[in-house]
Amino acid sequence: MAKTRCVKCGVVPVTFELVPIMPTAPRLKLFGPSYAGSKPVAVQCAACGTTIGVSDFLNIKELMDKLEEIAGRLDRIERRLPK
Numbered sequence: 001m002a003k004t005r006c007v008k009c010g011v012v013p014v015t016f017e018l019v020p021i022m023p024t025a026p027r028l029k030l031f032g033p034s035y036a037g038s039k040p041v042a043v044q045c046a047a048c049g050t051t052i053g054v055s056d057f058l059n060i061k062e063l064m065d066k067l068e069e070i071a072g073r074l075d076r077i078e079r080r081l082p083k
């Protein structure tokens, strides 16, 4: 399997770090609804600081857990509805 390489400095193996960023629009929403405490972060090469992406601070696992919780609630509501 190929190893991930930084496009600027070429360091291998590359390590990435998450760095909080301050968007010009203070309440910028990157991917749909933001949850309290969600802040955008840059994903950057830990060696040279080149940004390779931007993401919400909350990770996908937390969002999937929230969706699962909502689906469970909807399921319970649906079971109570008359057929």
Ligand SMILES: [Zn+2]
Residues within 6 Å of the ligand: 006, 007, 008, 009, 010, 011, 045, 046, 047, 048, 049, 050
């Ligand atoms: Zn780099």
